[in-house]
Amino acid sequence: MAETPETNKPDFRNGFPIRDLRDGSMISGRADGEELVLGRRGDEFFAIGAHCTHYGGPLVEGLIVGDTVRCPWHHACFSLLNGEPLRAPALDPVPCWRVERLGDKLFVREKLPPPAPKRGTESPSSVMIVGGGAAGLAGADMLRREGYDGPLTIVSADASPPVDRPNLSKDYLAGTAQEEWIPLRPSDYYRDRRIDLLLDSRVSSLDTKRRRIVLESGKALEFGALLLATGADPIRLPIEGATDSQLHYLRAFADSKAIIAKATSAKRVVVVGASFIGLEVAASLRARGILVDVVAPGSQPLERIMGAELGLFIRKLHEAHGVTFHLGETVSGVNGRAVTLTGGTVVDADFLVLGVGVRPSLALAEQAGLTIDRGILVNEYLETSVAGIFAAGDAARWPHPHTGERIRVEHWVVAERQGQVAARNILGRREKFDAVPFFWSQHYDVRINYVGHAEKWDAIEIDGSLDARDCAVAYKKGGRTLATVTISRDLRSLHAEAAMEAEIRSQKRDVA
Ligand SMILES: Cc1cc2nc3c(=O)[nH]c(=O)nc-3n(C[C@H](O)[C@H](O)[C@H](O)COP(=O)(O)OP(=O)(O)OC[C@H]3O[C@@H](n4cnc5c(N)ncnc54)[C@H](O)[C@@H]3O)c2cc1C
């Protein structure tokens, strides 16, 4: 019988030569039928499950940083000591094994116990989270992981429990991800952790002095500490002649389902905006065999965020998959199926998807009198201008230690990590949010990873080849790399993240 690749892998129960494991490296193998990775840092050895608990990324292709391992796909960070998911997007631990060194060999022994539950605390008296998205769920999850035993409520305007929002424009919309994969947690998760999840419930006012929120239904709820994780809302464009049923936006699970419902009988769609979401929608609808016209005012897609070269690459990638671009134009009007562009072209479409950006959801924070500056202003601990009220995710603007600027981003991983740090700070930990921003975007079989933050740059350096889809693109200002985009170079992306983290640490030392 032919050997499978799995059976070719070393069985770590039988011993593995130390000399074959370089410092800082990892190798995959197995033990009792389970796939795992053996890693080395100096004279310390670790054995950890082979797959990331986010989307199953291969940890062996990741990076060891201190006593953590980083996932190559979307930069989740796990403890090598006990498998704890230290940083999102993974929310669940990976198993770890004890490693014994005997002579010049390493032996993987028994599985280690999972991360121990933290000692319980009931302070603050209760925690209210407004927003059932990335930051809200990750915050609630972390509060319970950190041993918070008090009342914990998530109030969400969404009709569905927290979902894997990035999937809504990717595999789910393309029809390759099942509906059951979309909720971030099953319903019994909330019951088991005593998280009161109020869905379809919009908070209409916040009284910071009396420490209470009021729902649109009129119900008032008091809180000890509050996390505002209200995210962002799609910008809505009035389009002359278009009916509401012709125009689609994409933020919630229901929006993705509505587009899919239309797509089942549609032949042509116009996507307005060449943003990440617009282009991911274009790719997913192409996967469904629908003809897609993208209309956008810029000269290249994504040029403002990633520069002209990458913009051209993205455009060619989509064109190769049959997308037609109408750049330097917008939609001037719709008449039935006829979509007229500002340049005079008329395009036939069953419906339109508008992906023209988002605005942070600030109404509640504004009404409550919190300090706002194009986002809810928070300090390095993610606390707003009112003590005990924190903000995280797309709605928050925070001091980014790498550049010293206050920034607001729309990245899944940042929102989750901020929710996690805010949760610990609600429990009094005084932890600074100093993670390096990261996001990814998927276009057909090309994943673009972006680490760092560069709103402006004076040089772009491309290492490798965009056409070969194998490159790292550095965005530099004054000779310093502010951000790096990679395609097919996941390890490079992790190294770029680690280098920026080291810079932040050394800046902190200089200040101290
Ligand atoms: C289709 C799509 C694809 C994406 N793909 C990627 C990707 O590939 N990579 C990436 O890095 N990022 C991606 N993003 C961005 C990412 O999803 C966001 O950055 C992230 O969801 C922000 O998390 P958040 O918790 O701040 O906000 P959200 O996840 O939007 O959650 C906000 C929550 O607040 C609720 N809310 C708002 N106001 C109120 C109120 N007054 N009362 C009660 N509830 C309220 C909303 O109902 C919602 O539940 C994508 C976004 C979309 C829409």
Ligand code: FES
């Ligand atoms: S698969 Fe590991 S972070 Fe996404």
